[in-house]
Amino acid sequence: MTQIPESKQKVKFYQTGTFTVGNRLLDAEQRTVQATMDRSNSLDSGHRACQGCGEALGARFAIDAAMRATNNQLIAANATGCLEVFTTPYPETAWSIPWIHSLFGNAAAVASGIAAAMKATGRDDVRVIAQGGDGGTTDIGFGCLSGMFDRNDDVLYICYDNEAYMNTGVQRSSATPGAARTATTMPVGEDPGNAFNTGKSVPLIAMAHMIPYVATASVHDLQDLEYKVTKAMQVRGARYIEIFVPCPLGWGSVPGDTVKIARLAVESGMYPLFEAEDGEVTGVTKIRRQVPVGDYLKTQRRFAHVLKPDNAHQLAQLQAVADRNIKRFSLTTPEEA
Amino acid sequence: MPSETVVQQKPFAITLDVGSSLLNKTGTWRTQRPVYLDRLPPCNAGCPAGENIQAWLGFAEEGDYEGAWRQIMDDNPLPATMGRVCYHPCEGACNRVKLDDAVGINSVERFLGDQALKYDWKMAAGSSTGKKVMILGAGPAGLSAAYHLARKGHAVTIYESSPQAGGMIRYGIPKYRMPREKLRAEIARIEEMGVTIELNTRIDDVMQAKEQGGFDAVFLGIGAQLPKRIDIDQEGDTPMFDAVEVLRDTEVENLTKLRGRVLVYGGGNTAMDVARTSVRLGALQTTVIVVESREDMPAHEFEVHEAIEEGADIVNLRSIREIRGNSVTLEFMVPGEGRWPQPTGQFETVEADVIVQALGQNIETDFLERIDGLEVRDGIVQVDRGMMTGCEGVFAGGDMVPSQRTVTTAIGHGKKAARNIDAFLRGERYLPAEKHEIVDFDKLNTWYYTDAPRTVRPMLDVVRRQSGFAEVVGDLDENNAQYEARRCMSCGNCFECDNCYGVCPDNAVTKLGPGKRFEFKYDYCKGCAVCATECPCGAIKMVAEAI
Missing domain, CATH: 1.10.1060.10 (Alpha-helical ferredoxin)
Structure with missing residues (x-):
């Protein structure tokens, strides 16, 4: 079943297509939440994220969409990490929603508790989100997360994936890709950077829990991201969305290229966008203009060594990763009419 | 004791009220700022x-x-x-x-x-200024000048020597490209704005007419009407015509001169017009002799293509050497190093009943040279940047001044001249607005x-x-x-796609509402440039901050 749900934008206007944030040629209800003048700006100005922070962008995209979907009845629990640190230096907060931080590893458990409290007090209108970076999600918070999935608690967990521990100084996480340079996987030796065939895909693990909804999204495709968050908020039970958020500091990229890099990751096949219901993949976002992985890698200094002639084998390995994603999720086969 | 008093004044632990991050003006981090601009598409x-x-x-x-x-x-x-x-x-x-x-x-x-x-x-004329402008020629330049002057409230009279207005649009461009009823209707719309067109009226003494009519300024838009002929060694009586007269005959429905085997000499758009007219008038055979190669000939590719589709033969790299009765000797040419092909000394002969020269037009300058100060150089009237000739108050435009000699250029000249005439009539000098930088594909x-x-x-x-x-x-x-x-990409000009408003990680863009575009919150903008990179049309520029 790869049918496009009703809510996904189908209108094709030629000047801007469906790819810009807004489009003055579209009816208001077909435009994105981010295009509206009264969006909630859940994550507001004055936060201390780096220039061009993908996580700050992804968090506003996702939480604004969730606010719209829940009629602003939303509570968020946050894991330790960049997102927590840069938004809430005591006593300031950049959040305009009820928001709680406890520990690095327990965001899913805290959120489960809030959801239970809401259920106990009969507040079924209030919805709960847990969020964190890839470190707090795929490594440190993984046990709590799996428990939340296992119990099918009524929480949407959003992981902002920037593929390493950025807040503490760019250490490898289990979401760091092969060959990538981090503070703990330096580009030295015959296979510089992070080792291949390590790490894990939490979206696929989430699917193995048979929870109602799992999706991946990217900051470069706002329509797709908002559609997935909105859909997730229309479902009860445990849900998981992973959002690809480039990190200029940790990746050694130009701040202005953040959205572009996310686009190249998806268009090269390095980061597949899909959604799954009850453990089955039900939709993929097709690659529109495929590029070789080299186009993606060359935008980031963490992969600089991969593009040297001596490390051609690493470039081939990364292309193989992309090719496997493309094949596995049918990212280039044309959509059925 | 005093020290105890101090300790008791402070509570055991302090909890501050929640503050907003809005207190933190992250704009101070910035070393470059985004700026909205309109670039020139x-x-x-x-x-x-x-x-x-x-x-x-x-x-x-x-x-x-x-x-x-x-x-x-x-x-x-x-x-x-x-x-x-x-x-x-x-x-x-x-x-x-x-x-x-x-x-x-x-x-x-x-x-x-x-x-x-x-x-x-309809378009409305401007409120009357009481000034009068005389225009010579109701072609595109004259009509455009008249229209723009009327919008500024000046009274305009056009004198046109032909029986109909339109100039070369009417007498040079065949009907299959320009239906006459559309042209007539658009000219009528200009006349309804109060512009008077005096047809069949030739002005020989411009300054005298200006004085007699009480005109405050003059615009000359007489075009280039005289055929440019070259001498060809000819014996016998095979008729030879010019493109201008052949096309004019067609327009006024004179008996056609294009019969039998028609040979058109020239490689420009006018030559194509003649050839395609010849096909339509039922000539037995239409051949166009072009000195240049197909790639270098001045006619537009689609004109050549359509002429061939309709059955005209285009023969490139030939020049006419001599004509003996119906027999025309052509010399083979080869592309030269410069612009002009070189002769080879090799010949071929073709038969023709009618020959039409379509080698361009000259400007009728005799009567203009009587105007004091007006300068004619190489047969072309010279004008300054404000389209004014050497004679104060006399302006000129279109084919008669240095130009590409297209209808569109003439329209542009008419507009430019009108702006300058308007300024001149108010005793001012027209200063064109500075042009924005062009937005190329890379932006x-x-x-x-x-x-x-x-x-x-x-x-x-x-x-x-x-x-x-x-x-x-x-x-x-x-x-x-x-x-x-x-399909237009709106290059260089904001079309309110909301991208900058959406992709700012710092929520530092304000959407002002439909038609009002956006504004940066420089208090919070960190200068990351994501907005500039993601602007589809290149309407945001990053500018270094003065540090």
């Missing part, structure tokens, strides 16, 4: 009439065809005409060429021009534009083209005209 830069194409396509995209038409009318009074006869350098410059194919600007302009005639949209982010192939305009069947003067190129309907307009 290449279509606008390439339009000899100075149309704001990007702007009127913007109206058409929304279905506001009257708004689009009025935007065109700011610069060009003849959209239905120009949508047919213009060689659309705008499309040649269009950035979309590098994506799929140029936007069909010309076909949308024609659609808008025809809508205006269908719905009878666009074309990811955001969906693939959209160009609409192909319908063409009349070749058989019908060979047998009559019906219009060759068909109309767009409303659907595909709007589709075509929406």
Whole structure:
């Protein structure tokens, strides 16, 4: 079943297509939440994220969409990490929603508790989100997360994936890709950077829990991201969305290229966008203009060594990763009419 | 004790009230700032009439065809005409060429021009200034100048020596490219604004006419009407004509001179017009002799292509050496190093009943040289940057001044001259606005534009083209005209796609509402430049902060 749900934008206007944030040629209800003048700006100005922070962008995209979907009845629990640190230096907060931080590893458990409290007090209108970076999600918070999935608690967990521990100084996480340079996987030796065939895909693990909804999204495709968050908020039970958020500091990229890099990751096949219901993949976002992985890698200094002639084998390995994603999720086969 | 008092004044632990991050002005981090700007789209830069194409396509995209038409009318009074006869350098410059194919600007302009005639949209004249301007020539330059002067409230009289207005649009461009009823209607719209056109009136003494009529300024737009003939060694009585007279004869329905085997000499658009007219008038055979190669000949490729489709033969790299009775000796040419091909000394002979020279036109300057101060150099009238000749108050434009000699250039000259005449009449000097920098393809982010192939305009069947003067190129309907307009990428000019507003990680862009665009919150903007990178149309520029 790869049918496009009703809510996904189908209108094709030629000047801007469906790819810009807004489009003055579209009816208001077909435009994105981010295009509206009264969006909630859940994550507001004055936060201390780096220039061009993908996580700050992804968090506003996702939480604004969730606010719209829940009629602003939303509570968020946050894991330790960049997102927590840069938004809430005591006593300031950049959040305009009820928001709680406890520990690095327990965001899913805290959120489960809030959801239970809401259920106990009969507040079924209030919805709960847990969020964190890839470190707090795929490594440190993984046990709590799996428990939340296992119990099918009524929480949407959003992981902002920037593929390493950025807040503490760019250490490898289990979401760091092969060959990538981090503070703990330096580009030295015959296979510089992070080792291949390590790490894990939490979206696929989430699917193995048979929870109602799992999706991946990217900051470069706002329509797709908002559609997935909105859909997730229309479902009860445990849900998981992973959002690809480039990190200029940790990746050694130009701040202005953040959205572009996310686009190249998806268009090269390095980061597949899909959604799954009850453990089955039900939709993929097709690659529109495929590029070789080299186009993606060359935008980031963490992969600089991969593009040297001596490390051609690493470039081939990364292309193989992309090719496997493309094949596995049918990212280039044309959509059925 | 005093020390105890101090301790008791402070509570055991302090909890501060929640503060907002808005107190933290992250704009101080910035070393470069984004700035909204309007860059010049290449279509606008390439339009000899100075149309704001990007702007009127913007109206058409929304279905506001009257708004689009009025935007065109700011610069060009003849959209239905120009949508047919213009060689659309705008499309040649269009950035979309590098994506799929140029936007069909010309076909949308024609659609808008025809809508205006269908719905009878009008333009109002300006309130009267009491000043009078005399114009010589009711061709595109004169009509354009008259229109723009009328909009500024000046009283205009055009003197035209021909029996009909339109100049070369009427007497030089055949009906199959320019239906006369459309031209007539667009000229009538200018007349309704109070412009007087005196037909069949030749002015021989310009300064005397100016004085007698009490005119405050003069615009000359007489064009280039005299055929440029070259001497060919000829014996016998095979008739030889000029392109200008052949096309004029066709227009006024004189008995055709094009009979039997017609040989047209020349490689420009006029030669193609003559050849295609010859085919339509039923000549036995039509051959065009062109000195240049097919690649180098001045005629536009589509004109050559359509002429061949209709059955004309184009023979390139030949020059006419001599004519003996019906037998014409052609010399083979080879492309030279310079612009002009070189002779080879090898010959061939073809037969012809009629020969037409289509080698360009000269300007009738005899009567102009009597104007004090007016300078004619190499047969062309010289003007300053404000289109004024050496004689104060006498302006000139169109084919008679240095120009590309296209209808569109003439329209542009008329507009420019009108602005300068208007300033002159007020005792001022017209200062054109500074041009924005051109936005090239590299400044666009074309990811955001969906693939959209160009609409192909319908063409009349070749058989019908060979047998009559019906219009060759068909109309767009409303659907595909709007589709075509929406292919515009709005290069360099914000079209409110909300991208900057959406992609700012710092929420440092304010959306001001429909039509009002956006504003940066420089208190919070960190200068990351994501907005500038993700702007589809190149309307944001990063500028270094003074540190």
